[in-house]
Amino acid sequence: MTKLLNSLSEDEYVLVRDTKKAQMVDLDEEALIRLHTRVRRARNKFVKLYRQSGAAKVEAKGARGAGKSANARNADKAEVFESALSRVSRQLATAAKRNARTLKDERLARARKDAPSFSDIDTGDGKVSSSGKARVDATRASSGRKKFEASSIAAGARRQAKKDGR
Numbered sequence: 001m002t003k004l005l006n007s008l009s010e011d012e013y014v015l016v017r018d019t020k021k022a023q024m025v026d027l028d029e030e031a032l033i034r035l036h037t038r039v040r041r042a043r044n045k046f047v048k049l050y051r052q053s054g055a056a057k058v059e060a061k062g063a064r065g066a067g068k069s070a071n072a073r074n075a076d077k078a079e080v081f082e083s084a085l086s087r088v089s090r091q092l093a094t095a096a097k098r099n100a101r102t103l104k105d106e107r108l109a110r111a112r113k114d115a116p117s118f119s120d121i122d123t124g125d126g127k128v129s130s131s132g133k134a135r136v137d138a139t140r141a142s143s144g145r146k147k148f149e150a151s152s153i154a155a156g157a158r159r160q161a162k163k164d165g166r
Contacts, residue, residue: 004076012077015042019084024091029099032092039088043081050074 005013017023019039024032054071 004073004080007073008077008080012042015039016080016084019087021087021091024088027091027095029092029095032088032095036085036088036092039081039085043078043085046074046078046081050078 005016008016015038018035024035027035050071053074057071
């Protein structure tokens with residue numbers, strides 16, 4: 001593994017080094033998403049190279065096993081970037097959970113602040129001073145509504161009669 005890391009290009013090595021836990025500790029969620037995208041692209045590049053050159057070498061070598069050994073470096077690079085991607089994904093998941101928890105706490109704090117407190121309400125004698133408004137449904141006057149309600153009442157009566165008959 002060390003031999004492979006030493007053989008990476010400068011840009012590839014810097015990218016792998018940026019995925020170490022000590023390097024990612026200070027990154028916020030947005031920076032982790034950008035790093036995740038860069039590492040995923042590098043991983044996809046080497047997986048694609050491994051598959052394409054492996055397919056071409058099978059034809060030249062005449063067998064898949066012989067083609068695979070000639071393509072080991074691309075496979076190793078793909079594996080290095082796959083492990084780097086998994087480190088970034090874990091760190092990103094942790095940051096996302098932390099942000100979600102923070103947002104939830106803020107939302108709950110706002111809800112608590114906006115909700116009425118029962119301790120702020122004047123204590124009275126518990127009696128209602130007015131009878132309030134009578135709630136009347138204005139749609140009850142239509143003939144369709146009357147038929148619907150009659151049907152509903154009849155269905156309820158049939159259900160009850162069926163239960164009582166048991």
